[in-house]
Amino acid sequence: MNSVSATPGPAPAKAPDAPTQRKVGERLDQQPPVSFLGRVQRQMHAHPLLGPTAVLILACVVFTVMVGPRFVDPLNVSLILQQVQIIGMVGIAQTLIILTAGIDLSVAAVMVFTTVISGKLAAEAGLPAVVALVIALATGAACGFLNGLLVTRFRVPPFIATLGTLSIFTALNLLASGSQTIKANVLPDLLLWPGETFRILGAPVTYGSVLVLLSFVAVAFILKRTAWGEHIYAVGDNAEGARLSGIRTTRVLLSVYIVAGIICAIAGWLLIGRVGSVSPFSGEGVNLASITAVVIGGTSLFGGRGNVLGTLLGALIIGVFSNGLTLAGVDVLWQVFTTGVLVIVAVGLDQWTRKVAG
Amino acid sequence: MTTNPTPTMQPILQARNLVKRYGHVTALAGADLTLYPGEVLAVIGDNGAGKSSLIKALSGALIPDEGEIKVDGKTQKFRSPLDARSAGIETVYQHLALAPARDIAANLFLGRELRKPGPLGWGLRMLDHKTMRKETARIMGDLGLLTIQNIGQAVETLSGGQRQGVAVARAAAFGSRVIIMDEPTAALGVKESGKVLDLIAGIRDRGVPVILISHDMPHVFEVADRIHVQRLGRRIACVQKTDISMNDAVSLMTGAQTPPVGHDPEALPARLAVR
Numbered sequence: 206m207n208s209v210s211a212t213p214g215p216a217p218a219k220a221p222d223a224p225t226q227r228k229v230g231e232r233l234d235q236q237p238p239v240s241f242l243g244r245v246q247r248q249m250h251a252h253p254l255l256g257p258t259a260v261l262i263l264a265c266v267v268f269t270v271m272v273g274p275r276f277v278d279p280l281n282v283s284l285i286l287q288q289v290q291i292i293g294m295v296g297i298a299q300t301l302i303i304l305t306a307g308i309d310l311s312v313a314a315v316m317v318f319t320t321v322i323s324g325k326l327a328a329e330a331g332l333p334a335v336v337a338l339v340i341a342l343a344t345g346a347a348c349g350f351l352n353g354l355l356v357t358r359f360r361v362p363p364f365i366a367t368l369g370t371l372s373i374f375t376a377l378n379l380l381a382s383g384s385q386t387i388k389a390n391v392l393p394d395l396l397l398w399p400g401e402t403f404r405i406l407g408a409p410v411t412y413g414s415v416l417v418l419l420s421f422v423a424v425a426f427i428l429k430r431t432a433w434g435e436h437i438y439a440v441g442d443n444a445e446g447a448r449l450s451g452i453r454t455t456r457v458l459l460s461v462y463i464v465a466g467i468i469c470a471i472a473g474w475l476l477i478g479r480v481g482s483v484s485p486f487s488g489e490g491v492n493l494a495s496i497t498a499v500v501i502g503g504t505s506l507f508g509g510r511g512n513v514l515g516t517l518l519g520a521l522i523i524g525v526f527s528n529g530l531t532l533a534g535v536d537v538l539w540q541v542f543t544t545g546v547l548v549i550v551a552v553g554l555d556q557w558t559r560k561v562a563g
Numbered sequence: 564m565t566t567n568p569t570p571t572m573q574p575i576l577q578a579r580n581l582v583k584r585y586g587h588v589t590a591l592a593g594a595d596l597t598l599y600p601g602e603v604l605a606v607i608g609d610n611g612a613g614k615s616s617l618i619k620a621l622s623g624a625l626i627p628d629e630g631e632i633k634v635d636g637k638t639q640k641f642r643s644p645l646d647a648r649s650a651g652i653e654t655v656y657q658h659l660a661l662a663p664a665r666d667i668a669a670n671l672f673l674g675r676e677l678r679k680p681g682p683l684g685w686g687l688r689m690l691d692h693k694t695m696r697k698e699t700a701r702i703m704g705d706l707g708l709l710t711i712q713n714i715g716q717a718v719e720t721l722s723g724g725q726r727q728g729v730a731v732a733r734a735a736a737f738g739s740r741v742i743i744m745d746e747p748t749a750a751l752g753v754k755e756s757g758k759v760l761d762l763i764a765g766i767r768d769r770g771v772p773v774i775l776i777s778h779d780m781p782h783v784f785e786v787a788d789r790i791h792v793q794r795l796g797r798r799i800a801c802v803q804k805t806d807i808s809m810n811d812a813v814s815l816m817t818g819a820q821t822p823p824v825g826h827d828p829e830a831l832p833a834r835l836a837v838r
Contacts, residue, residue: 250717250720251717430689430690430692431687431688431689431690432676432678432688432690433688435665435669435676435690436674438662438664438665438669439662439665439669439673439674442662442663442664442665443660443661443662443663445658445660446656446658446659446660446661446662446673447660447662447673447674448644449624449644449654449656449660450644450660450673450674451643451644451645451648451673451674451675452673452674509662509663509664509665510664561719561720
């Protein structure tokens, strides 16, 4: 493991008059004094989770004041978690894609398509629930593989590639399901398991919410601690530079799309549990909500910077706003309005903080 | 004019008759290049002379249609930048090939991150951030580039010269045989250019030969041993720095002047031949 050596040979002594060391040695932390705004900008650049965390805390405080203790009741907190679990899970997949400077418009379609696959196989073909679930995950992987192949091998821009597959997967989903809903009474328990609850502090918590939180932790760990994670960031940051640095960028991209497909299939499993049935028309709005969660969470649409924990915060912010505004009796349209404002503010902040790199 | 007898030193890197065509455009028309151990070889040429293509062929970023590349006398076929790197050839690209949002340590080890020992490393491919930080601090310190507490700084927050420093440090840390630098001073001011030239001299003093592609004649004449003149896709001359003036070098480059009769483009660098 001795591949690193800055001294291939003995360095000859420098002539005494050579000022090299003095001239070259330079401290990087000597910055000119900056204004308050400049300091905020620099902090946000160094700690991208600062913004979304502040918004989430602020929102919680405001709604607690507006709505009262009902808002922080364990039952309501559990409800918020259940409401955001699907967006959260799909948001993980979306984060991975966006970190590579891509975007995936087909995530929700993949999710719903896989629910139809597992539902049909288990309820109608009579396959064991485990087998049906594994085939659903494999279907998600295959969908991701198709997206990845289009982006890498055929060089279709991700936006267009996934816009195309969005239609394809939606059509396949309707064809496979015959536009029919599969009811809970014919579905095996395993497929409904994410909707089952256990109790913490007297509040029911679904296994699905727990699975989502664990997934966030796992993916955050992988992104930070493994070579694969490092390469995802590098490819999104500077694809050509990554290639010249010896990273097999095509392989990284392809693997990201496949993993995203699998995660969407897991989200499909959560969806069955949440809805309590398999419907080809469920999961409406999840596509754009996942992108919204990623962006509010501070991940840059230009790739290479961001964090999956930001997406968790983003999903929670969406959930808290929607829940809080509902409890406060505000017209549902104002929720949509607020989400729009949040997205624009988040992207604006991203553009602003990126200017630190002067 | 120094006329050396047949060289006795084996070139560390040799390119013979490289050809690369893009449709009707011929970027390399039988280009040669010879690099000896311990020298700084400057490659100059007008726009479109094939400098970049030549360098890309040597660093594995493009695959020549014809010709051969030898490292230490052994023929090598570079299919990708990885191949060239495993042969000990490191390149500092003009646009640096850094990941701007990543920190200095991540950039230094980009594409060859150190893994944790044991199953965590080869199984889970877990990274050894601690060792990478430590190594980065040591490498940058050896080159006199940084203080230790800045290893975690994103590369995009550095100045142009400092970024160049990171790219050079990466090449110096891993380039065991040859380091190629493409226009390393083009985007820099006077002071920062001086630092980069010092770094090149430092790498040469450590015994690693450098190929320097540059438009800047004063820089070329400051640090090079020999000057390779590329014109219309081939090497038209390779002269000792001491044998030529800046004006003549520019004339050769533009075709206003032909190379001196009887000059040997394979001659050993004067500075090393004298020993």
